[in-house]
Amino acid sequence: MLRGAVLRTITSAGEQDETIDNVARYEQVLSDQFDLHLPDVNPLWEKVWARHQVWAKENST
Incomplete structure (x- = not known):
């Protein structure tokens, strides 16, 4: 599950x-685990990583 x-x-x-903390690994997971082959994963990754950082900050203790 991602x-x-x-x-x-x-x-x-x-x-x-x-x-997942870098775009190369993110693209690898999408491809290998979910058979998703996106032509340009960078814009999606930037949004995902930005949201993750906000979530991590809000949930850190």
């Missing part, structure tokens, strides 16, 4: 969250 910049992988061993 929610913003966080990829959650669920297996029989449990859940693992990965924060």
